[in-house]
Every structure is written in C-alpha cells, then in structure tokens.
Amino acid sequence: MRLACDDVTRVFATPAGEVAALRGVSLAVEPGELLVVRGPSGAGKTTLLNILAGIDLPTSGSVTMGQGEDRTVISALGDDARAALRAQRIGYVFQAFGLIPVLSAQENVEIPLRLAGMSPTQRRERARQALEQVGLADHVRQRPGELSGGQQQRVGIARALAGRPDVLIADEPTGQLDSETAARVMDLIHDLVASASVAAVVATHDPEAAERADRVLTLRAGTAQPGTAQPGGEAVRRE
Numbered sequence: 001m002r003l004a005c006d007d008v009t010r011v012f013a014t015p016a017g018e019v020a021a022l023r024g025v026s027l028a029v030e031p032g033e034l035l036v037v038r039g040p041s042g043a044g045k046t047t048l049l050n051i052l053a054g055i056d057l058p059t060s061g062s063v064t065m066g067q068g069e070d071r072t073v074i075s076a077l078g079d080d081a082r083a084a085l086r087a088q089r090i091g092y093v094f095q096a097f098g099l100i101p102v103l104s105a106q107e108n109v110e111i112p113l114r115l116a117g118m119s120p121t122q123r124r125e126r127a128r129q130a131l132e133q134v135g136l137a138d139h140v141r142q143r144p145g146e147l148s149g150g151q152q153q154r155v156g157i158a159r160a161l162a163g164r165p166d167v168l169i170a171d172e173p174t175g176q177l178d179s180e181t182a183a184r185v186m187d188l189i190h191d192l193v194a195s196a197s198v199a200a201v202v203a204t205h206d207p208e209a210a211e212r213a214d215r216v217l218t219l220r221a222g223t224a225q226p227g228t229a230q231p232g233g234e235a236v237r238r239e
Contacts, residue, residue, distance in 0.1 A: 002066060003064075005062065010022040010044075010047050010058050021044045024223070032199070036204055036216045037218075054075075054083075054086055055086075057075055090169065093171065094156060097156045100144075103144075105136060110127045161192065170202045172205070186209045
C-alpha cells in the first residue's frame with residue numbers, strides 16, 4: 001500500500017511563539033520499499049512519522065494511503081477513523097519499545113488486535129505467529145523486564161506486524177541497542193518489508209541502518225534536503 005505526504009507543514013504553539021517542526025515535506029513510499037528518514041535531533045523525524053501514522057495532523061498539506069479508488073486521505077479523517085485505520089493497516093514501532101511491564105510478550109502483542117476487535121482465539125494465534133516471526137517463540141510468557149533490550153524491541157516489532165499492516169513505521173528502532181543487535185533488528189525489518197510487500201518508513205541516526213534502505217530522506221530543521229527522497233527529486237537510492 002503506497003504511503004505519501006504532500007507539502008506537509010507542522011507548526012506548534014509554544015510560550016515563545018510558533019515553532020515549525022516540518023516545512024513543506026513531501027515523500028512517497030511504495031509497497032516493498034524501505035525509506036529511511038535521517039537527520040539530527042530536533043530535525044522533525046518523529047513529528048513526520050506521527051503525521052504519516054495519523055497520530056498527529058499537519059498544520060497544512062496532506063497525507064494519503066493507497067491510490068485510485070483505494071486512496072484514503074488520512075489527514076482528512078477524524079480521530080476515531082484515524083485510530084481505526086492505524087489498528088487495521090499501520091504498524092508502529094516506538095523508540096522506547098512502548099511495552100506494558102505487567103503484561104507478557106504475547107499479551108503486549110495482542111493489544112492492537114484486541115483494539116481491532118479480533119476474537120481471543122484469533123488474536124492469540126496471530127500474536128504467537130508474530131513472535132515466532134521475530135525469533136521469540138520461546139519467550140511468549142516472559143514480561144518485558146525479563147527480556148533483553150533487543151528482545152523487547154523485537155516484541156515491539158511483532159506487535160506492529162501482528163495485524164499484518166500495509167505500512168510499517170518505526171521510530172529509532174535501533175537507537176537503544178548495541179551494534180550487533182541493531183544490525184539484526186534492521187535485517188528483520190528489511191526482510192519483512194521484502195517478503196510481505198510492506199511500505200516502511202524508519203527514522204534513524206544509524207548510518208549502517210541507512211545503508212539498508214532503498215531510499216533516504218534527510219531532514220534538517222524540518223526541511224527535506226535537496227537530492228533526497230522527495231517526489232520529483234533525485235532520490236538517494238541504495239541498490
């Protein structure tokens with residue numbers, strides 16, 4: 001499922017005045033493609049990901065999913081409709097894992113499936129399949145505190161994938177991991193994007209993760225840099 005945004009700007013009101021976190025950013029990600037968003041802290045990466053996922057709304061510009069008759073303008077939907085779309089079609093991997101400490105790995109993975117109204121039997125099976133997919137079949141009953149950082153991140157990825165989304169969005173998925181575990185996590189994301197034909201957007205500071213991307217979009221002060229992955233521009237493409 002194609003994901004795109006067109007001329008997106010996001011302005012926040014602060015006590016010191018308005019701050020533009022994004023300024024006219026446009027991009028498009030195709031099914032089976034991994035787009036990496038990079039840039040220094042404060043460049044607007046997380047804001048962009050939240051807008052692409054419908055967690056936040058742009059001040060101006062639009063975000064769309066799909067094409068033709070299947071095209072949905074995410075930024076035009078109400079809160080409930082955006083939440084339903086995320087539950088059904090978008091998987092989000094949070095930077096700080098976002099796991100609930102008192103729940104097991106399986107129960108954490110089941111959360112979005114429960115919100116989507118899936119039956120208990122079906123969501124248990126989906127959660128087990130997703131955990132097996134990320135190599136955690138033997139850890140379904142363990143709680144986050146009993147898992148390593150890399151294992152917790154893989155639970156987060158399993159949770160994002162359990163709903164079999166059309167789009168995967170990941171915010172610094174390797175930021176708290178050692179280099180070896182980070183490489184394994186990026187391998188996993190890369191393989192899943194290719195095998196399931198998912199459109200993926202990953203924000204990262206990791207130059208090695210960027211090397212695994214099909215294209216790279218660089219943000220600075222909320223602006224996409226010339227020569228990066230904006231539509232109509234000369235995309236930085238990794239073959």
